[in-house]
Structures are given as C-alpha cells and as structure tokens.
Amino acid sequence: MELLKDLEWRGIIYQQTDEEGMKDLLNKEFISLYCGVDPTGDSMHIGHLLPFLTLRRFQQHGHRPIVLVGGATGLIGDPSGKKEERSLQTLEKVLYNADCLKQQLMQIFDFEGENGAVMVNNYDWIGKIDMVTFLRDYGKYIGINYMLAKDTIASRLETGISFTEFTYTILQGIDFNHLYNEHNCKLQIGGSDQWGNITTGLEMIRKTHDEETKAFGMTIPLVTKADGTKFGKTEGGAIWLDPEKTTPYEFYQFWINTADADVVKYLKYFTFLSHETIEELEKSVQEEPHLRKAQKALANEMTKLIHGQEALDQAVKISAALFSGEVKSLSAAEIKLGFKDVPSYTRENNEEISLVDLIVQAKISPSKRQAREDIQNGAISINGEKVTDLQYTVTEADKIEGEFMLVRRGKKKYTLVK
CATH class of the missing domain: 1.10.240.10 (Tyrosyl-Transfer RNA Synthetase)
Structure with a gap:
C-alpha cells in the first residue's frame, strides 16, 4: 500500500505543512527525513516510540531515515509541554545519555543497505557555533514576533521563560537547515508538541536559501488511552x-x-x-x-x-x-524477573525451620492457628507444589538454585523467602 495511505489508515498523521506537496514529492523520489530526541535521560520510554516507528515505516518504503540525538539541544531544554524551566545537566551527563539512547535506537532501524539509517548528534555542529555566528547567521532570520506566536513559548510567558529556553526553537531550526544542506533532508517528523519547532526549521531553510526549497513537516498524534489515563x-x-x-x-x-x-x-x-x-x-x-x-x-x-x-x-x-502456577520450570533468574515486585522476607540464618513457623515469621499467614489451617486446606505452595503436611520442615533442599524459595498462599499471594 502507498505509504501515506498506510499512515492515514493507522491514524498516525496529525498535521502536515503541505499535504499535496509532500504527496507529490514521495511519489517522485526517495527522500531523506529525520526525527530527533533530546538525551535528557539515559533511556527512552514508550512515549518516545511512535515518531521513530513512523520514521521506520518510511525506511520500509525505501526512504532514508536520519536519527538525531540532540546532544546540544539536550543541554538547553525544550520548553514544549513544560510549565517551568528544566534543570540544566552537565555536558558529560548529556553525552553519556546520548550514547545510551543511540544503542536503543539501533534496535529499531536498519543501518545497512542503500537506504540504511544515519545516526547523528547535533552537538557535532551546534557545539561549534560561537555566539556572534549564532546571532548573525541564524538569529537574524527568526523574528521575535514569529517566536512569540509559538504555543510552546506563548504558554510560558505568564509563568516565565528564560532566554535559554526561548532560543530552543532556533536551535532545532538550525538542525533542520543543517540536515537539509548536508543530507538533502526534505522532511522532519515529530510528536504533535513539536509543530512549532518543525515550522521554525522550515522558516530557517526558506530564509537561508535563494533557490526554491521543498522541505516539509509532519506531526503524529499524542497517544492516549480510552479511559483518559496517561499512556505509558x-x-x-x-x-x-x-x-x-x-x-x-x-x-x-x-x-x-x-x-x-x-x-x-x-x-x-x-x-x-x-x-x-x-x-x-x-x-x-x-x-x-x-x-x-x-x-x-x-x-x-x-x-x-x-x-x-x-x-x-x-x-x-x-x-x-x-x-x-508451574513455577518449578523457571530458573532463579527468571523468578527474579517475574517476581520483582512481590513481598520478600529474608531469614537471618540457614537453619531448618518448620513451615508453620516460617509462614508466620514471613507474615504470609497472620498466626500459627491460621498457618495450620492454610496448610491443611492446601492453600500453601512451595515453589509451585502444594504442601499439606503440618510437620513439614523447610530445608536447604527447598531453595531454588541455592538462593531462595517461593511461597504462595491462595492463588495469587506470593512471597520470596531469601
């Protein structure tokens, strides 16, 4: 199926700067396009996925994806969706985060072949721009009134926005302009909150080129849940x-x-x-x-x-x-993963202990009387096997791989005994 029709069927297209123009372009040639993420942390979460998966769909249709990790913009902070200033991170931390994110992004894209993905870090070019160059070669082209009209900036005027975050949209405009010049990048895609930054990039490209430019922007919708709670x-x-x-x-x-x-x-x-x-x-x-x-x-x-x-x-x-309930088939490592958040009890020694005493000490049953009832009624299992013997003694043999045992009361109440 045609790419844009597929995206429409999936409900992925939210806004486009020039729908007909982009349709004509994609019908005529394979293009380079990009999507970026700022390394404000050392891992992405699933809320970051949809723009990059959309970029991957373009690659599957023959286009070349440029995956941008914002080492420079991550030092500044995007005001999009924020009610107050971000805390600035050190260069060392941001570049470390960038390396972590690159490893995760490499899982999504194919970096081989004619349209293999390209990984870039905007610190490589923005980091070389001095203040005078920034003001003369870029700041001159983006008007204050134009920036004040951006929702991400206008929404912060009452509570306050620093000059640092105020200029963020220009930095992203520099990115698009750089990729347009160096990689013939014709399209930027991003989440719906990136519309203002994407259009600043298009404005920068238009203002800094004499020839007719054909660059485009597209955003994808915010992922929501039917019950109104936050996705991810x-x-x-x-x-x-x-x-x-x-x-x-x-x-x-x-x-x-x-x-x-x-x-x-x-x-x-x-x-x-x-x-x-x-x-x-x-x-x-x-x-x-x-x-x-x-x-x-x-x-x-x-x-x-x-x-x-x-x-x-x-x-x-x-x-x-x-x-x-067949936990016997699991290794100790798998049990740790599957029962990461269940209650645990750590014994201070490895001496043998009656099952009745153990489940009371571990607060699995509230009293010895209740513990005996639970055992007699078949409500207690050790490592997936029911124990109904009131005289049962827990020994070293009950440990899984010599580490711990898994006690279950009823159908769902598990406790890791270490």
Whole structure:
C-alpha cells in the first residue's frame, strides 16, 4: 500500500505543512527525513516510540531515515509541554545519555543497505557555533514576533521563560537547515508538541536559501488511552526501553494488559503487522475477547522489536508459568524477573525451620492457628507444589538454585523467602 495511505489508515498523521506537496514529492523520489530526541535521560520510554516507528515505516518504503540525538539541544531544554524551566545537566551527563539512547535506537532501524539509517548528534555542529555566528547567521532570520506566536513559548510567558529556553526553537531550526544542506533532508517528523519547532526549521531553510526549497513537516498524534489515563505510565512509573529500568517481562506485561478499547489502535500505531492481520485481530476482540489474541500479538511484536526474540521467549515462559502456577520450570533468574515486585522476607540464618513457623515469621499467614489451617486446606505452595503436611520442615533442599524459595498462599499471594 502507498505509504501515506498506510499512515492515514493507522491514524498516525496529525498535521502536515503541505499535504499535496509532500504527496507529490514521495511519489517522485526517495527522500531523506529525520526525527530527533533530546538525551535528557539515559533511556527512552514508550512515549518516545511512535515518531521513530513512523520514521521506520518510511525506511520500509525505501526512504532514508536520519536519527538525531540532540546532544546540544539536550543541554538547553525544550520548553514544549513544560510549565517551568528544566534543570540544566552537565555536558558529560548529556553525552553519556546520548550514547545510551543511540544503542536503543539501533534496535529499531536498519543501518545497512542503500537506504540504511544515519545516526547523528547535533552537538557535532551546534557545539561549534560561537555566539556572534549564532546571532548573525541564524538569529537574524527568526523574528521575535514569529517566536512569540509559538504555543510552546506563548504558554510560558505568564509563568516565565528564560532566554535559554526561548532560543530552543532556533536551535532545532538550525538542525533542520543543517540536515537539509548536508543530507538533502526534505522532511522532519515529530510528536504533535513539536509543530512549532518543525515550522521554525522550515522558516530557517526558506530564509537561508535563494533557490526554491521543498522541505516539509509532519506531526503524529499524542497517544492516549480510552479511559483518559496517561499512556505509558503504570503504578511503578514509566515503561522504559532500558531492560535494567523495565525488565522485558514487565515490558511484555504492560502491552498484554492493554484494554480492549485501546488494543487495535496500538496495533496500528506501534506494530508493523499488515492491515489484514490487524483487521482479523480486531474481529477477535469483538467476537472472542477472552482469548486476548490482539493483546498477545501486540505484546509479542513490541517485546521482540525492543528486546529481541530471546527476551520475548523468556517473558512468554515466565507469564505462562505464573498463570499455571508451574513455577518449578523457571530458573532463579527468571523468578527474579517475574517476581520483582512481590513481598520478600529474608531469614537471618540457614537453619531448618518448620513451615508453620516460617509462614508466620514471613507474615504470609497472620498466626500459627491460621498457618495450620492454610496448610491443611492446601492453600500453601512451595515453589509451585502444594504442601499439606503440618510437620513439614523447610530445608536447604527447598531453595531454588541455592538462593531462595517461593511461597504462595491462595492463588495469587506470593512471597520470596531469601
């Protein structure tokens, strides 16, 4: 299917600077286009994904993506979506963050072949511009009234905005202009909050070139949830791409727990599944929602894309074991991932102890009387196996790989005993 029609079907296009012009351009030639992210942290979260996945769709249709990590703009701070000034970070920290983000972005794009992706860092050119050059060669072309009309700046005038953040939009304009000159970059895409910065880039290109320029901008919609809560957030915080911050299992669980009202939209937004496949999954949501086929497809596609097949296989294995209660099949490492947030109890010694005493000490059961009832009723399991013997003694043999044991009371209350 034609690229723009595919993007429209997926609901990805929010704004375009020149719809007909861009359609003509894409029909005539393969282009270079870019999307950027500022390294304000050492990991992206899933809220960053949609613009870059959209960039990847262009690559699949033969266009060359330029992936920009903003080492320079990250030192300044984008006022978009912010009610107050950002805290400035050191150059060392920002460049470290930039390297971390580059590794994550390399998972998404193909850097080989005729239209292999290009990775750039705007510190490489903005970092070389002195103040006089900035004012004469760039600041001269962007009027104060033009900047004051930008929503991101106008919204901050009452609460206050520093000159530093005020000039951010010019720096992004310099980026687009530089990539237009050096890489023949014809299009910038970004989130809906980047419209003002994208159009500043187009203004900079228009003002600094004599020939007729043909550059374009496109934004994608803000990702929302049907229930009105913020996308990409859980009780534990943001869903990060860094596996040390959000494990692949937690990442998988986030997607598989997507509500029926959101899952088809997310399949269109985030996955590269065909229209036919998504329509079949949409039918399944309507006719057999209990099977959760759409959620499983979404979780599989996203976990494989960001963390790879091995991490996906492990996440599926952990999920199946927890659902069935067959935790014996899991390694100690997998149990740590799957039970990262469950209550834990650490014993001070390795001496043998009666199961009754252990589950009282670990506060699994509130009293010895209740502990005995729980054991007799088959409500207590050790490492996935029910224990009904009131005289059962916990020994070294009950440890999984010599590290810990997993005690379950009822169907869902787990405790890691270390």
